[in-house]
Amino acid sequence: MREQLGWYALGHGTPEERAAVRAHLDGCAACRAELAGLTPLTARLAGVDPDRLDEQPAPPAGLGDAVLARIAAEAPLRRRRGTSRRALAAAAVVGIAAAGFGAGWLARPVPDPLPLEPVAVQVAVTDIEARADVVPHTWGVEVRLVGEGFTAGEVYRVVVTDEDGTPVPAGQFLGVGPAELRCNLNSSVLREDATGFRVVDAEGTVVASSQL
Numbered sequence: 001m002r003e004q005l006g007w008y009a010l011g012h013g014t015p016e017e018r019a020a021v022r023a024h025l026d027g028c029a030a031c032r033a034e035l036a037g038l039t040p041l042t043a044r045l046a047g048v049d050p051d052r053l054d055e056q057p058a059p060p061a062g063l064g065d066a067v068l069a070r071i072a073a074e075a076p077l078r079r080r081r082g083t084s085r086r087a088l089a090a091a092a093v094v095g096i097a098a099a100g101f102g103a104g105w106l107a108r109p110v111p112d113p114l115p116l117e118p119v120a121v122q123v124a125v126t127d128i129e130a131r132a133d134v135v136p137h138t139w140g141v142e143v144r145l146v147g148e149g150f151t152a153g154e155v156y157r158v159v160v161t162d163e164d165g166t167p168v169p170a171g172q173f174l175g176v177g178p179a180e181l182r183c184n185l186n187s188s189v190l191r192e193d194a195t196g197f198r199v200v201d202a203e204g205t206v207v208a209s210s211q212l
């Protein structure tokens with residue numbers, strides 16, 4: 001019956017199905033408690049933006065290290081106590097959890113390759129070289145900037161201009177000097193409305209720009 005609680009909490013199911021769940025809930029404190037825990041989630045689900053569901057899932061940072069550290073921490077226990085069932089079980093659980101995550105990660109749906117649109121970039125400063133691709137997302141255009149010669153430590157702002165020429169912030173980056181930097185900048189201007197982008201230095205000078 002616990003498996004039914006998800007759709008029940010969301011208000012799904014036929015009247016008969018919902019009545020059956022209600023009848024069970026009347027006599028089952030465990031399911032009532034579980035339903036009470038699910039109910040706050042239903043409000044939060046209403047705030048989920050479906051447009052963001054296609055973002056690639058990434059394993060939590062440091063998962064691999066955490067698993068290895070846990071196994072390493074369990075290994076001395078195992079030696080000291082001989083074959084401690086608890087330590088073995090704990091290590092096995094960690095391993096199975098990691099394997100499960102790995103399998104889920106490998107089996108994730110591979111998204112279609114993004115349509116990259118190479119664009120010309122004009123630079124206004126001799127030290128700077130830059131090129132860029134733009135990516136049309138449902139939420140706005142992304143600028144994938146590749147450049148070198150941006151002054152190390154200086155903050156650069158990127159703006160995308162809309163059809164009226166209004167600059168819309170697309171993010172900032174720090175220059176890294178002669179080394180190549182690759183920076184993805186996201187704006188809320190849709191690709192068909194975007195007329196260009198500009199890279200502006202800390203003094204407000206446009207150091208690179210592109211017409212879209």
Ligand SMILES: [Zn+2]
Nearest residue numbers: 001028030031
């Ligand atoms: Zn129950």
